[in-house]
Amino acid sequence: MQCSTCDKIRPCFHSADGTPRCRACLTKLEPCTDCGRPSRVVARTPRGPFCENCWEVAPEARKPCQQCGTVEKLFHFGLCRRCAGERHLRQPLTSPNGEVRPELDKVATALLDFNSRRTLLYLRESATAKQLVTDLGAGACDLTHEDLDARMPGPKDLSVDYFRSVLVSAGILPVRDEYLARxxxxxxxxxxxxxxxxxxxxxxxxxxxxxxxxxxxxxxxxxxxxxxxxxxxxxxxxxxxxxxxxxxxxxxxxxxxxxxxxxxxxxxxxxxxxxxxxxxxxxxxSKYASSLSIPHRPQRTFYRPLDADERWTIARQLLNDDSYETKDRVAGLMVLLYGQTPAKISRLTTAHVLHDENGVALQLHKTPLRLPPPLDELVLQLVEIARSHEHMVMSNEQNAPWLFPTQRPGKPLTNRRLTRRLHNIGLPSEAARCAALLDLCIQMPPAVLQRLLGVSAFAAERWAAGAVRTAYAAEVARRS
Incomplete structure (x- = not known):
């Protein structure tokens, strides 16, 4: 057809809507009507084109469902997410005689209540998940961890993990250590x-x-x-x-x-x-070999500490710029101000946050660490966001929601993923952590650092020795 944008005769999409566009025009970046940033267009309205983020909150995206009348962003064929989920999930869970077993009805309710849109995408994109739901309805698969494990075609195939985590959060399956089982x-x-x-x-x-x-x-x-x-x-x-x-x-x-x-x-x-x-x-x-030894790996690469001006510039941006996500702001500030590792930050729960008449504190080790404003407000916002997630299985010793949850219930952000998120906002976590610990060791003794931040005694002494040398070099530089 003739593309409505470039007027060239090419294979086109959206021909049924009367606005055919070729692939090149569909992927061309255009300024968004709301945010003004050049982005890929996902919707066009009389007001103009919209990017994906703005289209999620645009009023034009909300229309009444043809089945229940709910006004929201429709999923497909004029149906809202809930109605589309009822149609496409309960149908494969129905046995050949037209009956739905009570336990399978709980499965459908749990998947639709947690996130009906993600459930629909999950069934559409994963052939393993679709076959699993069909086998459950036909009675060829039981609701056990062992049967779900047997349905996974490979060690890196995680298509069943979302299904499993929702069922565990709903109490249909027992809680187990998923990382150990994996x-x-x-x-x-x-x-x-x-x-x-x-x-x-x-x-x-x-x-x-x-x-x-x-x-x-x-x-x-x-x-x-x-x-x-x-x-x-x-x-x-x-x-x-x-x-x-x-x-x-x-x-x-x-x-x-x-x-x-x-x-x-x-x-x-x-x-x-x-x-x-x-x-x-x-x-x-174990006597399988003798007289063999491999030495320890050569000493790890030393990261150059972040420059002090750059460190405080990034810290001020995270404190005052609302365009960053709250989880990225809190995680970045924990690295920049208190030298915490992404691995430890990702394992924090709402039980580690203490809120009383004296303010907000974070229990990183034995002694609670008092948080100054506005960091305390950001942490409280993160606590509210974490508690707003429904159907959350804790899977931790505090029996409290994770401060950095994921879309899979009961699973926090991994160390690797949180490090990548910090890198995406321009924060090198290792260099920032080195600068923070060197700065803190100038201000407090190693024993205090150990009680507040959970740094080992040996590491605190090493950081303190490095801080003394850094402070001396800075003093000499100021004299000159």
Missing amino acids: LERWIEFKIAALDDPEDRRLITAFARWDRVVRIRRRARGKPISPAAVDVAQSQIGKAVTFLTWLKKHDATLATCDQTLIDLWLTSEDHQGPYIARAFVAWAVR
Whole structure:
């Protein structure tokens, strides 16, 4: 057809609406009517084009549902999200005789009450999820964690996780440590992919009876962190790589000597050779190998502390600029002002926030840390946002909502995702944390720093020593 924007004869979209547009014109950036920023156009109205964010709140996007009359942003075919969900979710959950089992009716209610739009997109985009719902309705699948695990086609396929988290939050499925279960499932897939029976036996013993047992012991009955899963997966994966590398050099774990270990550490065929240290140490302890050792990884890269002026400039922006999301503002200020790591920030719950007649405090360690204004108001806003999430399973020892929740109930932001969000707003977390701790060590003794921020005694002493040198250098610079 003839494109209504560029007037060229091309394959076009939206021809039924009388406004055909080619792919190039659809992806062309245009100024939004409301915000004025050049963006991809998702809707055109008599007032002008709209970007995706502005269209979410535009009054033109709200129309009455053809079934229930509710005025909201319709999902498809003139139906609101709830009515469309009732049609497309309850139909596959209905048995061939036309009946819906009571437990499946609870499943449909939980999915639609939590987020009906996401449920519809979930069923549309995931073939695994659609097949799962169909099998539940036909009675070919039970509502258990084991049956849901069996429906996952691969270790990295998380299509069932959203479905599972909603059911757990609604009380239909029992609460379990999902990160630990994901690690054990990943280990099963990893072992099943090994062809050599001896390698399978070694990796099974190392993964299940050393790494997993170690993680359980250190967790002490509490849910494990996603960082612990990442470390264990990298160590197990590197163990598999090491055994494969030994075969290429006509050796086994029993015949391996230190010369081969040195060759492994200097080889360019793989990355991170020092990660195999845990596997080699376990093999020596378990008498699968002898006289082998891999040294500790070379000292980590030192991050240059953020410049003081730049640090306070970013802090003022986060304190006063409302265009940033509240979670990004609070997380960034915790890094800039108090030297907290994204891993620790992401595990904070509403129980860590103390609000009394003296103000707002944050329980990072033994002694509550009093928050100055306007940071205290931002933290209280974050608490209200966290508590407004319905159907939240806590999955933490405080039995309180996460301060940084995700769209999956009961799951907080991971360390990696929070670090990426801080990077997107222009905040290098490691450099900012170094600058904050050096500044704090000038103002208070290491023991106080330990009680307030939860820094270990050894780390507090090291930071204090660095702060003394930094303060001396700054004094010399001022004199000159």
